[in-house]
Amino acid sequence: MTEIRRLGRQIGVEITGVDVKRLDDAGFTPIYRAWLDGNVAVVRDQHLEIEDFLRYSRRFGVVVPHPSKMTRHPAHPEITLLGVNKFGPDGALNVAIYRRGGEGWHTDGAYDAEPFKATQLYALAIPSTGGDTLFASMYAAYDALPDRLKQRLEGRLGAFTYGGRRQATALLNEEDRAWTPVFHPIVRTHPETRRKALYFDPGKILRIEGLDAAESDALIDELTLRMIQPDGEYRHQWRVGDIVIWDNRCSYHKAAADYPPEEDRIHWRVSIKERA
């Protein structure tokens, strides 16, 4: 029996009692609906091979390879490996791998003209302490904006690249580091729920179009302070066998990146788009 339970007040649902390998369309429908409603869905206690994970992930959309080629699974380019090859040949910790996703609150794939709909992780190894993933609702962030900011942002586009203003491209090969900016509305209407969300990523945004540089930077700073609403948060403590999927169109996330580096924390990860 599939059971669905709310986790955070405005974000997060937990789904138990399913084996995603055996799910038919009728079994998937309530999961998809719960995910749209909760933005982040946790499915517990799965035992998956890579093909099972890919097949289940394709139910949500089009699975695409991530631009970081060096962290792709060697035999399955659509699978990104998190926490693998954390130590270099000289034994030094590769901080870009260890702290991946931990630099700040973000949404995945805003650097693409067709940004990521969802990201899904499957947990293979979890450290004894730390290593949580934090989530927050972009709907809650938008709803909490003062009217003057809602009005100021309405219809405005942001310019985004992979590395943003800091040009943080450590996980990319040399030849993949040049990006042409793409543009997305900062106030984004979710195509399925029709709710408005603050679509924002301080690490990937270059500027807000139509403002001079100083104004744009100041507005980016102000929005950065307003991204996270206490009522709109959920913190995921991982267990081996968890699948977690988040909706990049209406949520932010961040890795806590605080676990003992000598311990394993390994996930398979896929990037999912609405269309190719």
Ligand SMILES: O=C(O)CCC(=O)C(=O)O
């Ligand atoms: O490892 C995590 O907790 C999340 C990392 C992240 O930001 C991502 O996979 O997009």
Ligand SMILES: [Fe+2]
């Ligand atoms: Fe991320």
